[in-house]
Amino acid sequence: MIHRRTFFKTGIIGAALLGGAYSITSSLKSTPHPDYKFFDKEDLSIMGVFSLVILKGTSIKEEDLPKLLKDIEAAIMGLPPLVQLEVKELMLLFRLRPGRWLLGRNAPWGEASHEDVDAMLNDIKFHSLPIFRGAYAALCELVTASYYANSNSWKGIGYPGPLELSE
Amino acid sequence: MSFIEPININSNQVIDGREIVNDLNLEFDVVVIGSGSGGAMAAKVLSDRGYKVFIAEEGPLKLTSEFKMRESKAYPELYQESAGRLTKDKGIKILQGRNVGGGTTINWTTSFKTPKRSLDWWIDRWKVSGCTTEEMLPHFAEVEKQMGISPWELPANENNEVLGRGLSKLGLSQGSISRNVVDCQNLGYCGMGCPVGAKQSTLVSLIPDAINNGATLGHHLRCEKIITKKGIAEAVVLRSMDKTCLRPSSVSIKIKAKKIILAAGAIGSPAILLRSKIDDPHKLVGKRTFVHPVCLSGAMMSEEVGAWQGAPQVIYSDHFLETRPHSGKIGFKLEAAPIHPVILASVIEMHGEKHRYVMENYPYFQVVIALLRDGFHPESIGGEVYLKDDGTPGLDYKITPYVWKGIRDAWLASAEIQFAAGAKKVWPIHREADFYNTWSEAKASINRLPLEILKAKIVSAHVMGGCAMSEDEKLGVVDSLGKHHHTDNLYVMDGSIFPTSVATNPMESILSFALKNAQALKI
Ligand SMILES: Cc1cc2nc3c(=O)[nH]c(=O)nc-3n(C[C@H](O)[C@H](O)[C@H](O)COP(=O)(O)OP(=O)(O)OC[C@H]3O[C@@H](n4cnc5c(N)ncnc54)[C@H](O)[C@@H]3O)c2cc1C
Ligand code: SF4
Numbered sequence: 084m085i086h087r088r089t090f091f092k093t094g095i096i097g098a099a100l101l102g103g104a105y106s107i108t109s110s111l112k113s114t115p116h117p118d119y120k121f122f123d124k125e126d127l128s129i130m131g132v133f134s135l136v137i138l139k140g141t142s143i144k145e146e147d148l149p150k151l152l153k154d155i156e157a158a159i160m161g162l163p164p165l166v167q168l169e170v171k172e173l174m175l176l177f178r179l180r181p182g183r184w185l186l187g188r189n190a191p192w193g194e195a196s197h198e199d200v201d202a203m204l205n206d207i208k209f210h211s212l213p214i215f216r217g218a219y220a221a222l223c224e225l226v227t228a229s230y231y232a233n234s235n236s237w238k239g240i241g242y243p244g245p246l247e248l249s250e
Numbered sequence: 251m252s253f254i255e256p257i258n259i260n261s262n263q264v265i266d267g268r269e270i271v272n273d274l275n276l277e278f279d280v281v282v283i284g285s286g287s288g289g290a291m292a293a294k295v296l297s298d299r300g301y302k303v304f305i306a307e308e309g310p311l312k313l314t315s316e317f318k319m320r321e322s323k324a325y326p327e328l329y330q331e332s333a334g335r336l337t338k339d340k341g342i343k344i345l346q347g348r349n350v351g352g353g354t355t356i357n358w359t360t361s362f363k364t365p366k367r368s369l370d371w372w373i374d375r376w377k378v379s380g381c382t383t384e385e386m387l388p389h390f391a392e393v394e395k396q397m398g399i400s401p402w403e404l405p406a407n408e409n410n411e412v413l414g415r416g417l418s419k420l421g422l423s424q425g426s427i428s429r430n431v432v433d434c435q436n437l438g439y440c441g442m443g444c445p446v447g448a449k450q451s452t453l454v455s456l457i458p459d460a461i462n463n464g465a466t467l468g469h470h471l472r473c474e475k476i477i478t479k480k481g482i483a484e485a486v487v488l489r490s491m492d493k494t495c496l497r498p499s500s501v502s503i504k505i506k507a508k509k510i511i512l513a514a515g516a517i518g519s520p521a522i523l524l525r526s527k528i529d530d531p532h533k534l535v536g537k538r539t540f541v542h543p544v545c546l547s548g549a550m551m552s553e554e555v556g557a558w559q560g561a562p563q564v565i566y567s568d569h570f571l572e573t574r575p576h577s578g579k580i581g582f583k584l585e586a587a588p589i590h591p592v593i594l595a596s597v598i599e600m601h602g603e604k605h606r607y608v609m610e611n612y613p614y615f616q617v618v619i620a621l622l623r624d625g626f627h628p629e630s631i632g633g634e635v636y637l638k639d640d641g642t643p644g645l646d647y648k649i650t651p652y653v654w655k656g657i658r659d660a661w662l663a664s665a666e667i668q669f670a671a672g673a674k675k676v677w678p679i680h681r682e683a684d685f686y687n688t689w690s691e692a693k694a695s696i697n698r699l700p701l702e703i704l705k706a707k708i709v710s711a712h713v714m715g716g717c718a719m720s721e722d723e724k725l726g727v728v729d730s731l732g733k734h735h736h737t738d739n740l741y742v743m744d745g746s747i748f749p750t751s752v753a754t755n756p757m758e759s760i761l762s763f764a765l766k767n768a769q770a771l772k773i
Contacts, residue, residue, distance in 0.1 A: 140606030161326035162334060163496050165638055204601050208681055209705075216681075216704035217340040220599055224334070227595035227605060232322035241613040242558065242591050245319030246437065248445060 128193025136200040137226040154229040253447040256458035267470030267490035274503045278304040281507040283473040286352020287760040288744030289513030290452030295768035297463035308472035309349035317443030321592040324442035338646040341703030345711040351453030358562040359429040361399040364759040376749035377721045389762040397430040398450040407560025410586045414565040416667030422569040438559040475526040483740035516713040516746035520635040521643030529736035536635030540751035541710035542621040547664030549616045549673035562588035576626040580656035620660030625750030654701035665692040679707040717746040732767040
């Protein structure tokens with residue numbers, strides 16, 4: 084059996100997967116969750132658990148997720164159409180079997196423990212293939228930028244927010 | 251505090267592309283594409299000269315009263331791709347404006363004349379004429395007068411002070427930065443649109459001047475292509491954009507003009523030439539696009555820094571530019587960078603408790619940035635603008651080993667300066683770096699950091715080149731006055747005309763060349 088690492092290094096599957104080979108799959112056309120414009124149910128469960136791990140140490144709680152996921156979605160909707168497609172492809176890396184296999188996981192990421200998600204994030208953060216490192220940047224940026232754009236997060240980091248301007 | 255908006259959105263000289271529902275044919279003397287530094291100056295000068303000018307801008311018209319100092323609003327509304335534009339391999343984040351005012355609405359007001367060394371290099375190596383320092387001085391002076399550029403008199407904020415202190419301790423040269431502001435309130439939110447109209451962006455200066463001269467401004471209007479006939483540019487085709495300015499509609503506006511001036515920025519202008527298949531016998535369009543690659547060094551100080559407040563950039567050092575000849579190691583300029591929560595959260599590329607550690611120390615965090623002088627050495631050839639499947643532009647920029655070496659030098663220089671200024675810990679912004687406690691520890695570790703994209707954080711807010719000036723058509727797309735070498739009536743007047751990077755913050759250079767070339771344009 085080929086070791087996972089070998090596949091990472093040759094990068095054929097990884098690059099093909101992220102480079103758009105799967106872009107016409109049914110997953111790309113999946114219907115968004117009724118409360119959302121971009122994410123469907125599976126995206127939401129994946130982004131939910133990823134967000135909790137990425138934001139570990141903040142005051143984020145499960146019940147804050149719907150608002151955060153809405154903000155992440157709004158950020159995605161502000162990207163050009165082709166970049167939105169890339170975000171869809173990024174989601175596929177975590178959803179489809181080949182991508183999960185490359186990341187060493189059989190079960191859906193939405194059901195993963197925080198420890199497993201953390202280990203996977205550390206893996207792609209320092210990965211030898213830039214494409215995985217790019218996936219790490221995209222995930223972290225979407226989640227942390229959306230979280231810290233919200234003024235509720237500012238108190239926890241000592242940011243007073245902008246001065247009130249008198250009229 | 252109240253600010254009188256200089257643009258009346260209800261005037262019939264201000265057109266909102268979203269309201270155009272049927273195809274239109276219009277005729278003007280001059281059509282200018284883009285309303286940033288270059289476009290606004292060209293529009294102002296030509297409308298001053300009595301010509302009927304149309305300015306087409308793909309972004310929205312946002313007024314001073316709409317600037318709320320909120321990153322969540324500013325990035326999606328005022329920046330290209332919500333401030334998330336990336337190079338093709340995702341190795342460099344590119345910040346550019348996309349609104350009436352372009353980069354000037356959201357830039358940090360740092361104003362420098364074009365360095366003599368860059369001008370001389372362009373004359374000597376790139377066969378540009380009419381731009382010796384002596385020839386440019388009157389243009390710089392005029393721009394400085396029009397844009398309120400003057401030395402900054404108030405004390406520097408602590409973010410800049412750290413840089414200044416470190417430089418002094420190490421005996422490295424430093425200078426203070428002039429800014430294009432009038433009655434600046436020292437708020438520090440220039441990057442989100444100045445909420446009091448103090449910054450003399452083109453939105454509150456040159457564009458209203460042009461409108462007062464009779465020019466028409468159209469926003470939410472993207473230039474799709476230029477129409478040419480027998481080597482003569484005759485018209486442009488614009489598309490009205492949706493509310494997000496991301497999707498063009500099928501409504502087209504054709505504007506016939508005697509002169510067409512591209513000023514869509516150094517990614518936008520080459521893209522229009524490529525989409526229009528304008529003659530390019532030497533395959534130069536979009537090549538040699540430069541970005542002043544920027545690397546960052548974070549420092550944890552023992553006293554509060556509060557890098558979100560106060561004039562963003564007021565102290566700089568050119569030591570590593572002046573001591574490095576073009577033929578040697580790549581030079582870099584050192585400046586401080588303002589930091590707001592979203593920017594900080596996204597540049598640090600971490601997750602979990604490590605990310606939180608940086609965020610919790612935000613008030614104590616200081617950042618030095620190094621802007622590398624790309625394009626002056628055979629091993630720094632810049633990037634290439636290309637068209638994506640849907641015709642929108644991208645930039646393919648590979649960082650060469652020569653440039654990477656400069657990035658390492660810049661992390662080293664920044665860390666030494668930050669420790670000299672009293673930093674408790676210094677962290678070059680790189681995924682494999684740590685917070686170092688001493689200069690010697692930092693030095694040893696920085697020397698081992700792998701020089702790879704998506705490990706080192708590299709950003710740019712200065713895109714230049716891609717339609718270079720030269721008297722020699724084999725070297726440049728346009729001549730020294732911005733006229734296209736192979737197509738009549740077509741001009742480029744923005745940051746894309748520079749044959750290399752400018753080697754300093756480019757706004758004043760772009761304004762000054764646009765002023766000079768728009769004054770010289772014969773209609
Ligand atoms: C955050 C930030 C901070 C900066 N700080 C400084 C600073 O302190 N000092 C300094 O000197 N420089 C600074 N710069 C850089 C400087 O602002 C830019 O280099 C300069 O404004 C570029 O001028 P330009 O005319 O080439 O293009 P821009 O100012 O970018 O204007 C181009 C305009 O064209 C529009 N456009 C693009 N394509 C089309 C199309 N197809 N149709 C119609 N319109 C189109 C864009 O929306 C944009 O508004 C900063 C930039 C940023 C982003
Ligand atoms: S620092 Fe000055 S120019 Fe910048 S946003 Fe504040 S008031 Fe405006």
